[in-house]
């Protein structure tokens with residue numbers, strides 16, 4: 388096959404539904420690992436939009452080098468390949484169906500010059516249904532990180548994620564509660580915008596490790612809009628991923 | 630055919646994508662109109678989840694009365710019919726395809742005993758693609774109200790909504806920016822969590838009336854979780870809808 392890659396760990400980032408911050412957390416995880424000195428790549432398999440390239444301020448077209456496609460690189464040296472980078476026009480809504488996604492993801496696994504990586508982080512399509520399952524069936528994933536909000540933790544999202552992970556026999560590394568609270572920049576009050584935190588209760592109930600809570604942060608939004616999510620402060624909850 | 634209904638105004642509530650608060654705003658609009666003394670109904674055509682019955686604390690099964698299905702009623706007397714109320718098990722993910730949605734929505738228009746209504750508010754499926762378009766093609770809608778957040782206003786969402794409204798030759802009543810800012814309950818600071826407001830600029834740019842901005846409000850989340858969105862304070866931005 389050739390030695391386009393030598394990847395030690397593959398982590399997939401999942402969510403119960405769109406809009407909970409899964410793509411943002413994928414980037415924050417990759418950035419944190421890169422800052423810890425690891426060699427990192429991100430495979431953007433989230434068909435719902437070009438979040439990963441946008442968050443990282445990337446918009447080039449990947450080039451061919453022999454049999455392989457060369458991933459784009461961020462300022463921190465994180466290698467990126469995205470379904471969205473292959474589309475001619477970023478604004479065209481593409482209806483990605485399961486078999487096509489699977490085909491592209493397998494190509495991303497086999498035909499991208501990833502090189503030596505300690506971690507490849509996969510941004511999955513949102514949800515716990517067939518589409519993310521298709522991606523998990525297409526490449527060898529070592530563990531799943533689950534991104535939730537206080538709101539959707541109140542629903543069935545954790546048990547559905549466990550079912551998905553069980554089907555694939557992939558362990559769940561841990562649970563993250565995003566948009567968990569907001570700290571007032573003036574008076575420091577912790578405001579529980581979307582209700583009280585539920586992640587500890589859910590973690591206990593389902594026997595899943597709780598990695599931590601990420602606050603609603605206007606700074607994250609600002610940097611994200613500017614395509615500079617790499618500049619966001621490191622989060623300690625990503626320090627002990629293995 | 631019979632006189633199951635006498636409906637003066639039909640307003641459809643649209644969004645650029647899920648999670649921006651469209652179903653919540655649909656309820657807030659209906660509640661505001663009911664409090665102003667109007668007779669109101671909500672047709673829940675949002676196939677992505679049982680938000681409308683949940684927000685209003687309803688979970689009964691609609692009963693038949695002769696040829697018609699009787700809508701459920703909220704405490705304020707708002708009549709409700711929801712695709713989600715017809716499903717046996719609320720947690721089963723149903724894959725609603727365009728032709729089926731259209732068929733059900735037409736049935737909702739023709740076979741529900743709506744009675745005399747000043748306003749029927751339609752909770753559309755999220756987005757500006759084929760699925761909400763299907764619903765708009767199935768019943769006579771007088772105007773569209775568009776729900777956005779500061780985040781998605783930065784994208785193509787308004788122009789796509791205008792295209793959808795143009796295709797159907799339905800006017801856009803106005804633009805609402807939800808989750809526009811958060812007021813600290815302690816010190817009163819206005820925090821622009823998802824970036825600065827963009828709704829005035831967008832309204833001017835596209836010649837659409839700006840109805841107003843709704844803050845991120847933990848009280849709204851709390852009442853919503855309890856199925857008591859009817860108890861939320863009235864918002865003045867719904868006072869001059871016609």
Ligand SMILES: Nc1ncnc2c1ncn2[C@@H]1O[C@H](COP(=O)(O)OP(=O)(O)O)[C@@H](O)[C@H]1O
Pocket residue numbers: 402404405406407408409410411412438513565566601602603604605607608611780822
């Ligand atoms: N912790 C956070 N604080 C504030 N905004 C956030 C946070 N996490 C995500 N967001 C914002 O929420 C939106 C959805 O995030 P995204 O990562 O695209 O979610 P997903 O991949 O689950 O659809 C984006 O506008 C993003 O900037």
Ligand SMILES: Nc1ncnc2c1ncn2[C@@H]1O[C@H](COP(=O)(O)OP(=O)(O)O)[C@@H](O)[C@H]1O
Pocket residue numbers: 538580644646647648649650651652653654680755807808843844845846847849850853
């Ligand atoms: N103004 C607001 N402040 C705080 N939370 C909100 C607000 N509007 C909506 N939400 C919350 O955001 C989530 C999505 O709202 P929903 O009405 O279901 O959106 P949509 O119909 O667009 O998917 C819900 O948890 C809801 O309670």
Ligand SMILES: [Zn+2]
Pocket residue numbers: 571572573574575576813814815816817818
């Ligand atoms: Zn404050």
